[in-house]
Amino acid sequence: MKLSDLTNRAGEWLRGSGPMSEIVISSRIRLARNISGYPFLTRISRHERQALEKRVREVVLNAQISPQTLYVDLETAPEIDRALLVERHLISKPHATAEGARGVAIGEDESVSIMVNEEDHLRLQVLRSGLQLEEAWEQINEIDDKLEAKLDFAFHPRFGYLTACPTNVGTGIRVSVMLHLPALKLTGEIEKVFRAAKEMRLAVRGLYGEGTEATGDFYQISNQTTLGKTEDEIISDFKHLVIPKIIDYEHHARRTLLNDRTVALDDKVSRSLGILRTARLMTSEEVLFLLSHLRMGINLGRVKEMDIRMVNELFLLTQPAHLQKLQGRKLEGDVRRAARADFIRQKLNGSGNS
Amino acid sequence: MTLARGRNTIEQELAAGRWAVSYDMKCDNCNKPATVHLTEIKHGKKVERHLCEQCATTSEGMPVQGHTPINELLTNFVMAHSGLQKEEGTSCEHCGITWAEFRQNGLLGCENDYQLFEKDLTPLLQRAHEGGTHHLGKVPARRGGSGVPLSKRTDVNKLRKELARAVEAEDYERAAKLRDQIRQAEES
Numbered sequence: 001m002k003l004s005d006l007t008n009r010a011g012e013w014l015r016g017s018g019p020m021s022e023i024v025i026s027s028r029i030r031l032a033r034n035i036s037g038y039p040f041l042t043r044i045s046r047h048e049r050q051a052l053e054k055r056v057r058e059v060v061l062n063a064q065i066s067p068q069t070l071y072v073d074l075e076t077a078p079e080i081d082r083a084l085l086v087e088r089h090l091i092s093k094p095h096a097t098a099e100g101a102r103g104v105a106i107g108e109d110e111s112v113s114i115m116v117n118e119e120d121h122l123r124l125q126v127l128r129s130g131l132q133l134e135e136a137w138e139q140i141n142e143i144d145d146k147l148e149a150k151l152d153f154a155f156h157p158r159f160g161y162l163t164a165c166p167t168n169v170g171t172g173i174r175v176s177v178m179l180h181l182p183a184l185k186l187t188g189e190i191e192k193v194f195r196a197a198k199e200m201r202l203a204v205r206g207l208y209g210e211g212t213e214a215t216g217d218f219y220q221i222s223n224q225t226t227l228g229k230t231e232d233e234i235i236s237d238f239k240h241l242v243i244p245k246i247i248d249y250e251h252h253a254r255r256t257l258l259n260d261r262t263v264a265l266d267d268k269v270s271r272s273l274g275i276l277r278t279a280r281l282m283t284s285e286e287v288l289f290l291l292s293h294l295r296m297g298i299n300l301g302r303v304k305e306m307d308i309r310m311v312n313e314l315f316l317l318t319q320p321a322h323l324q325k326l327q328g329r330k331l332e333g334d335v336r337r338a339a340r341a342d343f344i345r346q347k348l349n350g351s352g353n354s
Numbered sequence: 355m356t357l358a359r360g361r362n363t364i365e366q367e368l369a370a371g372r373w374a375v376s377y378d379m380k381c382d383n384c385n386k387p388a389t390v391h392l393t394e395i396k397h398g399k400k401v402e403r404h405l406c407e408q409c410a411t412t413s414e415g416m417p418v419q420g421h422t423p424i425n426e427l428l429t430n431f432v433m434a435h436s437g438l439q440k441e442e443g444t445s446c447e448h449c450g451i452t453w454a455e456f457r458q459n460g461l462l463g464c465e466n467d468y469q470l471f472e473k474d475l476t477p478l479l480q481r482a483h484e485g486g487t488h489h490l491g492k493v494p495a496r497r498g499g500s501g502v503p504l505s506k507r508t509d510v511n512k513l514r515k516e517l518a519r520a521v522e523a524e525d526y527e528r529a530a531k532l533r534d535q536i537r538q539a540e541e542s
């Protein structure tokens with residue numbers, strides 16, 4: 001498997017399927033692990049860092065975490081490839097731009113990735129489409145067991161898995177659910193989500209790391225407590241308390257739009273589709289917003305001839321690194337914005353009737 | 355509510371949010387929970403201010419960011435507990451880190467630091483983890499765990515928590531059942 005195999009298709013998590021996928025985009029579980037005997041990365045020497053990367057790389061590639069595993073050496077990978085991995089949610093932004101020996105192992109369908117030498121020695125991640133937290137936990141727990149058989153993870157009976165930042169100590173688990181909440185945004189009730197999250201001591205963030213609000217109505221909800229609770233408790237709180245509540249709010253808001261504000265809803269969706277089908281210059285931010293409304297239109301049956309999967313793919317393939325990879329050259333400024341608009345027009349007018 | 359911004363790592367951002375929401379204090383201006391805590395030196399006197407996010411973003415000289423960065427909170431927290439400064443000189447014999455250095459970027463240097471700074475870390479951990487101080491989750495097989503995330507001890511703890519919830523909700527039927535389950539788990 002090569003990195004270039006990834007470029008022109010979307011990973012498992014963007015399939016647009018899975019339970020509750022009309023609202024829940026993806027479920028992600030991440031585990032932080034360090035290897036006993038090596039300092040954490042803030043205090044590690046260059047030499048130790050290299051030795052650690054080599055050792056973990058070997059173990060990860062032999063652990064059969066997936067039928068085929070791709071390992072990307074991020075110290076030598078070109079910037080565009082690292083940006084591509086960020087856009088696919090396979091590595092974090094800091095991991096893309098850091099320095100020194102580091103890498104990422106990626107499973108075949110991209111549901112699994114393992115960052116090596118990020119803030120912790122290992123950051124395991126499982127990312128799946130829709131609401132699949134239990135499945136994700138099962139999968140990551142199994143991978144953790146496989147790695148643990150070969151690596152002695154730093155662990156303390158009282159503190160649990162030891163991490164560089166005390167905010168991750170204990171289980172080292174971070175559960176994140178990505179939600180698409182356009183109706184709550186349109187009805188002005190998005191504050192409800194923030195309040196519900198806060199009550200449960202959860203963090204709310206945007207879609208692509210920088211976490212601006214301007215990310216097309218996508219919100220990521222994550223746990224903050226990692227110590228003093230079991231993995232099961234943390235996941236079950238999400239599954240049974242937090243997520244159903246937010247899904248309920250969004251469903252209610254969508255019904256309100258459908259029943260009481262049908263014309264306004266159709267106007268929003270049609271305008272978005274109209275711009276997507278005709279514009280000549282587009283920023284990725286604008287595209288996110290327009291696709292968000294289009295996605296809602298499809299989910300509510302207001303746009304019939306289009307498929308969610310294609311919209312999901314457009315979200316990914318119109319991001320800067322993907323666009324440049326697909327075109328096979330560096331694109332900047334208006335040239336990039338024009339290429340983005342061309343790509344979208346091609347995709348949408350090819351499948352719809354325009 | 356402002357979403358987290360800036361160049362911090364995802365985890366630091368999350369952490370910032372966590373440190374921010376876990377203080378159980380009321381805002382100096384209104385009665386909402388205070389999430390921003392500042393220690394300022396004014397005319398040679400230490401002044402502590404506790405504000406909710408809204409008041410913090412509107413009041414003068416306050417950070418515009420919704421979440422106070424972890425480092426700032428750490429610094430403020432440590433300053434507010436001056437007794438902790440005794441530990442300042444101690445450095446880890448394995449990685450060399452001192453408590454002061456940890457305070458600067460919020461990251462520890464090696465696995466031994468948790469033991470070394472246990473006393474100072476405990477209140478921080480409690481604030482970060484809803485009062486949690488002891489690990490209850492998965493234990494690696496080579497550390498005596500069964501490889502299964504739920505040990506018996508965890509089960510009992512979980513049942514106890516559920517029992518407390520049931521009592522609070524005045525669901526006595528369920529509470530009685532849970533009590534039986536706890537007794538059984540402890541006897542087996």
Ligand SMILES: [Zn+2]
Pocket residue numbers: 381382383384385386405406407408409410
């Ligand atoms: Zn206030």
Ligand SMILES: [Zn+2]
Pocket residue numbers: 446447448449450451463464465466467
């Ligand atoms: Zn140390």
